[in-house]
Amino acid sequence: MRGNLKDFSPTQILNLVSLAKKTGMLAIDRKDVKANLAFKEGKLVFVAVGDADGTLASVLQRSGRITKEQAAALAKRAQQTGDKQLGLLLIQKGYVSQAEIIQSIKKHALAAVNQFAAWKEGLFSFEPGQQPGDERITVPLDLENIIVQIARVQKLDEQLEEEIPSLDIHLKFTERPQVKMKELQLNKDEWRVINFIKPENTIRMIAKSCNMSDKQIRRVVGSLREAGLVELVQIRKREKLSDEEKSKKVALVSRLINHFQSMPAD
Amino acid sequence: MQTQTVKMVITGPFNSGKTQFVGAISEIDVVATERKISSEAERVKDQTTVAMDFGRITVDDDLVLYLFGTPGQRRFDFMWEILAEGMLGFVVLVDSARPETFREARQILETFRAYAPTPYVVAANKQDMEDAWALDDLRIALKLEEGVKMLPCVAKEKETVKNVLLELLYSILEEMEEE
Numbered sequence: 001m002r003g004n005l006k007d008f009s010p011t012q013i014l015n016l017v018s019l020a021k022k023t024g025m026l027a028i029d030r031k032d033v034k035a036n037l038a039f040k041e042g043k044l045v046f047v048a049v050g051d052a053d054g055t056l057a058s059v060l061q062r063s064g065r066i067t068k069e070q071a072a073a074l075a076k077r078a079q080q081t082g083d084k085q086l087g088l089l090l091i092q093k094g095y096v097s098q099a100e101i102i103q104s105i106k107k108h109a110l111a112a113v114n115q116f117a118a119w120k121e122g123l124f125s126f127e128p129g130q131q132p133g134d135e136r137i138t139v140p141l142d143l144e145n146i147i148v149q150i151a152r153v154q155k156l157d158e159q160l161e162e163e164i165p166s167l168d169i170h171l172k173f174t175e176r177p178q179v180k181m182k183e184l185q186l187n188k189d190e191w192r193v194i195n196f197i198k199p200e201n202t203i204r205m206i207a208k209s210c211n212m213s214d215k216q217i218r219r220v221v222g223s224l225r226e227a228g229l230v231e232l233v234q235i236r237k238r239e240k241l242s243d244e245e246k247s248k249k250v251a252l253v254s255r256l257i258n259h260f261q262s263m264p265a266d
Numbered sequence: 267m268q269t270q271t272v273k274m275v276i277t278g279p280f281n282s283g284k285t286q287f288v289g290a291i292s293e294i295d296v297v298a299t300e301r302k303i304s305s306e307a308e309r310v311k312d313q314t315t316v317a318m319d320f321g322r323i324t325v326d327d328d329l330v331l332y333l334f335g336t337p338g339q340r341r342f343d344f345m346w347e348i349l350a351e352g353m354l355g356f357v358v359l360v361d362s363a364r365p366e367t368f369r370e371a372r373q374i375l376e377t378f379r380a381y382a383p384t385p386y387v388v389a390a391n392k393q394d395m396e397d398a399w400a401l402d403d404l405r406i407a408l409k410l411e412e413g414v415k416m417l418p419c420v421a422k423e424k425e426t427v428k429n430v431l432l433e434l435l436y437s438i439l440e441e442m443e444e445e
Binding site: 246249254256265 | 270326331376425436438442
């Protein structure tokens with residue numbers, strides 16, 4: 001099974017794998033990033049997307065359980081022992097519990113599959129029967145729930161794109177926010193965005209300052225709008241007139257002025 | 267030669283005097299689209315504009331100025347953007363004696379500024395009323411920037427209406443000279 005995500009979307013592929021209870025490895029090759037998703041009898045068992053390669057060291061680091069330096073040391077060790085042995089060692093030494101490892105892997109898999117689901121193009125191929133090496137820790141995840149969740153997020157993103165069609169518009173705080181400030185609970189991203197809401201900043205500029213993608217900034221702005229905190233302000237730039245157009249307009253306005261000045265009072 | 271037409275928009279909150287303003291200067295009877303007020307809360311007058319007011323000023327054989335008054339009630343604001351398209355400038359009319367409408371006037375002003383980056387002036391209408399706010403106080407209440415002209419107005423008097431439109435034209439000219 002080969003093709004391009006342009007023609008067969010990530011959600012369609014996941015649906016097909018789930019319905020046909022396929023076992024194998026889906027490889028995606030994009031200009032900027034490569035990804036591998038392993039399935040066993042229709043369940044997702046392993047995901048590696050770019051730097052998030054699905055190794056135990058990387059997964060634990062991304063979930064914040066170990067530092068970058070610790071991850072580098074563990075990755076070195078895992079080259080000799082494999083992730084399963086390394087995991088056992090970490091559990092025995094009391095650094096992490098089995099539940100924490102499973103939780104971290106699930107979290108990584110969901111984040112990675114969500115990233116894959118947003119891709120609009122990229123060559124893909126599915127190799128039946130192929131699985132990640134035995135040294136990898138695999139955690140089976142039901143695809144049905146993931147697909148439903150992805151579809152929901154995609155629908156929300158589409159709605160947000162309709163509501164905020166352009167990012168070249170400005171934001172302003174509402175004069176009468178419909179929320180009680182005392183009850184206001186914002187997440188980290190929302191606070192970051194709020195920090196940059198100024199008359200001169202467009203949404204695109206705020207996204208750049210906060211290092212957010214178009215989708216991320218739309219979600220944050222969408223939730224701030226829903227909370228009644230901000231509204232969109234579209235300030236259109238004046239078209240620059242040519243010298244000829246300008247002199248014509250000046251003449252026209254002057255004629256209007258002359259007319260009003262000579263208008264008799266009633 | 268084909269007659270050239272230009273337009274200006276007169277906007278402002280409900281009952282700020284837009285229909286009267288257009289009527290005071292228009293050479294034709296204002297084509298008004300007034301209907302009876304259906305909302306109890308807004309029954310400070312019998313009728314209100316639901317689409318637009320339309321007035322005309324013929325400058326000469328080949329130049330005509332159209333004045334469009336916007337509907338004041340917010341539920342007709344879908345008309346605003348259509349009316350704002352291609353305007354030379356706009357006037358925001360404020361009822362100087364009704365402070366409860368100042369916030370709305372400010373919001374309308376910002377909405378129109380967003381529709382088109384054209385010059386505008388603010389006209390403090392009903393200055394002949396006893397409880398009318400002074401221009402300086404109004405400027406603060408409306409949070410007007412320093413360069414924005416705030417002009418006294420009595421919409422039923424042609425002379426003050428003429429002055430407001432003249433000031434708007436001066437602003438247009440000034441802005442073009444600054445470019």
